[in-house]
Amino acid sequence: MLQYKIVGFRIMRDIHRHMDEEELEQYSDGAGTPEQTAALETHLLTCEECRNQLLQTDEYVLAMRSAAGHERRAARTREREWSVPTWFPAFAAAACGLLLFVAVRYWQAPSLPAATVDLVAMRGAGTPGAAPAGRALLLHPDLTGLAASPSYRIQVVDQTGREVRQSLMEAARGAVQFTGLRAGVYFVRVYLPGGELLREYGLEVR
Amino acid sequence: MEELYAIFVKGVRFFLWRQLGPQDLDDKVHDVFLIITHSIQKGELREPDRLMGYVRTVVRRQVAMHIDNAVQSRRNQQAIDPSMTLSDHRPDPERRAIERENQDLALRMLAGLPKREREVLIRFYLQEQTAEQICQDLNLTETQFRLMKSRAKARYGELGKRRFAQREGFQPK
Numbered sequence: 001m002l003q004y005k006i007v008g009f010r011i012m013r014d015i016h017r018h019m020d021e022e023e024l025e026q027y028s029d030g031a032g033t034p035e036q037t038a039a040l041e042t043h044l045l046t047c048e049e050c051r052n053q054l055l056q057t058d059e060y061v062l063a064m065r066s067a068a069g070h071e072r073r074a075a076r077t078r079e080r081e082w083s084v085p086t087w088f089p090a091f092a093a094a095a096c097g098l099l100l101f102v103a104v105r106y107w108q109a110p111s112l113p114a115a116t117v118d119l120v121a122m123r124g125a126g127t128p129g130a131a132p133a134g135r136a137l138l139l140h141p142d143l144t145g146l147a148a149s150p151s152y153r154i155q156v157v158d159q160t161g162r163e164v165r166q167s168l169m170e171a172a173r174g175a176v177q178f179t180g181l182r183a184g185v186y187f188v189r190v191y192l193p194g195g196e197l198l199r200e201y202g203l204e205v206r
Numbered sequence: 207m208e209e210l211y212a213i214f215v216k217g218v219r220f221f222l223w224r225q226l227g228p229q230d231l232d233d234k235v236h237d238v239f240l241i242i243t244h245s246i247q248k249g250e251l252r253e254p255d256r257l258m259g260y261v262r263t264v265v266r267r268q269v270a271m272h273i274d275n276a277v278q279s280r281r282n283q284q285a286i287d288p289s290m291t292l293s294d295h296r297p298d299p300e301r302r303a304i305e306r307e308n309q310d311l312a313l314r315m316l317a318g319l320p321k322r323e324r325e326v327l328i329r330f331y332l333q334e335q336t337a338e339q340i341c342q343d344l345n346l347t348e349t350q351f352r353l354m355k356s357r358a359k360a361r362y363g364e365l366g367k368r369r370f371a372q373r374e375g376f377q378p379k
Contacts, residue, residue, distance in 0.1 A: 021356060041266075042258045045217035058224075059308055060362060061331065066305070067312030068332035071324070 019043065019050045024057040114138040114177055119188055119201035128202025133183040139203075140175045141190055146198050153191040156203070158184060168193070181205045211239060214261050221262075225269045234272070238264055311366045315358060323354050330355065 019027070019040055026032045027040050044050055114136035117129045131137050141154065154176045156165035164186065169176040188201040215235065222234045241264050245251050251260055297305065316324050326344060329335045335343075341351050 021359065022352070038259070038262065041221070042262050044220065045214060045258055045262055045265075048216060051217070051220050056363075059304075060312075060359060062305065063308035063312040063362070064327060064331040064358075066309045067316055068328040070309065070313060071316050072328055072332060 017043070018047065019053065021057075024050075024054055025061060028054065028057045028061050112136075116140065116175075117203065118142070119203065128185070128204045131181070131203060131205050133205050134180040136177060136180055138175050138177045139188060141169075141188060141199070141201060143171065143174065143190070146190065147192060147196075149192050151193055152198070153193055153195075155189045155191065156181070157187050157189065159186075207243060210242070214239075218261065218265055221265045222269065226272055234268060238268055241268075308366070311362060315362045315365055318361070319358065323358065326351065326354050327358055 023032075023036070023040060027037065032040070044054065112135055115132050116138045117131045117140065119129045119139055119141040129139075139154065141152075143152070146152075148171070150171055152169050152171060154167050154169050155163055156178060157163050164181065165178045167176050167178065183206050184204075186203040186205060188203050189197060190199045190201075191197050218238050219231060219235050222238070223231055226234065238261075242251075242261060245260070245264075251257065316327065319327070322344065326340055326346070329340050329343075330337070337348065337351055340346065341348060346354075
């Protein structure tokens with residue numbers, strides 16, 4: 001009987017007490033003993049403040065569940081996206097080594113000045129101009145007797161007639177520079193800007 | 207009677223709205239007050255101290271009865287009519303928008319937390335691990351755990367302060 005009165009007293013005391021955060025979450029979750037639930041619900045019947053708190057807690061718990069699920073899925077996706085294959089470190093190391101080797105070779109290679117080549121018409125028994133392979137070339141075509149023009153188009157073709165270099169040369173400068181060519185026999189052709197072929201020179205690169 | 211109604215109407219509406227939704231809410235509230243009034247008139251409720259508990263019990267019984275009726279009627283419909291109408295139980299667009307906003311708020315709040323606190327909340331709200339289990343796994347005291355949860359809720363409240371307006375659904379018209 002005494003026990004009954006004590007429980008009854010506790011319930012009555014709880015009825016008039018505002019719910020704390022833990023109780024709100026427990027109630028929102030449907031957790032808690034039947035006695036606790038009874039006391040909380042009885043309090044909620046007359047306490048507007050706790051009712052509002054409970055609504056907020058309901059919304060908060062729902063939002064947190066949904067956001068936590070979202071966050072966990074996003075984390076899994078990120079892990080999948082960013083997982084590094086087992087071969088990647090070895091591959092990256094090899095690539096870096098190769099890059100370093102090429103860079104060192106490039107920076108150590110002496111940069112030679114362009115080789116100057118005087119080109120003379122190859123008609124008749126003239127010998128073709130000679131130039132070193134793989135080195136920039138500064139070509140000086142002999143323009144004597146050609147139709148006057150402020151500029152000329154210079155084309156370099158290989159033995160099969162395939163164009164390998166092409167540039168515009170100002171007549172006043174009288175020279176044109178090309179990047180290095182591989183060893184072989186080439187022909188340097190001079191055109192008017194309009195397209196008319198004026199002259200052809202032989203060029204041997206070795 | 208008027209005083210009884212004034213004291214309990216909001217609470218009763220709240221419970222019925224929370225458990226059963228807004229449909230026929232006024233009728234359900236009316237039924238509850240009818241039952242209570244009859245009981246008082248018949249002298250079934252002599253001790254005023256027990257009034258609050260009694261109101262709660264009546265509301266609970268009404269909720270249980272409505273749920274039971276809904277289950278019965280669904281079962282009967284299923285037996286008779288194979289082409290029964292299916293209700294769309296998804297929340298209405300407004301509710302969905304609110305829930306999406308709330309989720310965004312919670313995501314923002316989670317994103318702003320240290321990894322460990324985020325882990326605690328994910329374990330608690332998503333995996334529904336108990337406080338004891340989380341504290342044990344992550345080497346936390348109960349107070350630390352409560353603090354983390356409480357801070358997170360406060361932060362969420364700050365982010366959505368403007369949005370935490372009272373819902374009017376259960377308020378009497």
